[in-house]
Amino acid sequence: xxxxxxxxxxxxxxxxxMRLSCAASGFxxxxxxxxxxxxxxxxxxxxxxxxxxxxxxxxxADSVKGRFTVSRDNAKYSLSLEMNSLRVEDTAVYYCARLxxxxxxxxxxxxxxxxxxxxxxSS
Amino acid sequence: QSVLTQPPxxxxxxxxxxxxxxxxxxxxxxxxxxxxxxxxVQGKAPKLLIYNNINRPSGVPDRxxxxxxxxxxxxxxxxxxxxxEADYYCQSHDSGLSSWVFGGGTKLTVL
Numbered sequence: 001x002x003x004x005x006x007x008x009x010x011x012x013x014x015x016x017x018m019r020l021s022c023a024a025s026g027f028x029x030x031x032x033x034x035x036x037x038x039x040x041x042x043x044x045x046x047x048x049x050x051x052x053x054x055x056x057x058x059x060x061a062d063s064v065k066g067r068f069t070v071s072r073d074n075a076k077y078s079l080s081l082e083m084n085s086l087r088v089e090d091t092a093v094y095y096c097a098r099l100x101x102x103x104x105x106x107x108x109x110x111x112x113x114x115x116x117x118x119x120x121x122s123s
Numbered sequence: 124q125s126v127l128t129q130p131p132x133x134x135x136x137x138x139x140x141x142x143x144x145x146x147x148x149x150x151x152x153x154x155x156x157x158x159x160x161x162x163x164v165q166g167k168a169p170k171l172l173i174y175n176n177i178n179r180p181s182g183v184p185d186r187x188x189x190x191x192x193x194x195x196x197x198x199x200x201x202x203x204x205x206x207x208e209a210d211y212y213c214q215s216h217d218s219g220l221s222s223w224v225f226g227g228g229t230k231l232t233v234l
């Protein structure tokens with residue numbers, strides 16, 4: 001069974017840093033491109049970042065570029081999101097999700113999602 | 124303002140058919156990129172409902188169907204049931220933004 005479990009969320013002050021993790025199981029993690037998607041309270045979904053299965057490409061949304069860093073450890077079946085210079089508007093539930101392996105990364109659906117972890121940026 | 128436009132809310136009675144629209148532009152849906160649909164029940168993570176415009180993942184009832192034409196896509200739900208009450212999001216890729224984009228979401232209420 002495919003499972004994605006996020007952790008690391010919590011309360012942080014504006015300007016602070018936080019590292020989120022996503023533990024994967026039930027599939028060959030090293031074969032799949034992965035994404036982070038966030039959802040502010042009461043709002044819609046926003047794509048944050050994508051990382052290739054091998055880490056060969058990484059892209060970020062303009063809203064987080066230069067502040068967030070995505071990485072993965074295929075040996076540990078783990079995905080991470082390092083968030084720096086956090087702003088109040090970064091407050092959201094952060095989901096990791098897996099991309100459909102059968103479709104090109106720019107056309108693929110997000111076929112499995114974790115349960116999310118809440119990040120609150122507030123003084 | 125979302126790149127993909129969805130109606131904020133829709134409602135229908137049990138047994139009815141509803142259609143949720145998703146309107147994009149020439150750099151996303153109109154450029155030929157796939158459209159995917161997700162269902163999010165209150166307090167839960169999104170779940171893939173329709174992928175690559177028209178396909179249903181295993182376990183999704185055939186009451187749900189997707190279509191795409193030009194710069195728009197639609198999700199149809201037939202035989203509406205109480206358990207279909209949720210938020211629905213369309214998603215695609217935008218070449219101009221080099222970004223994966225979502226619609227603003229449609230809150231479906233089953234009367």
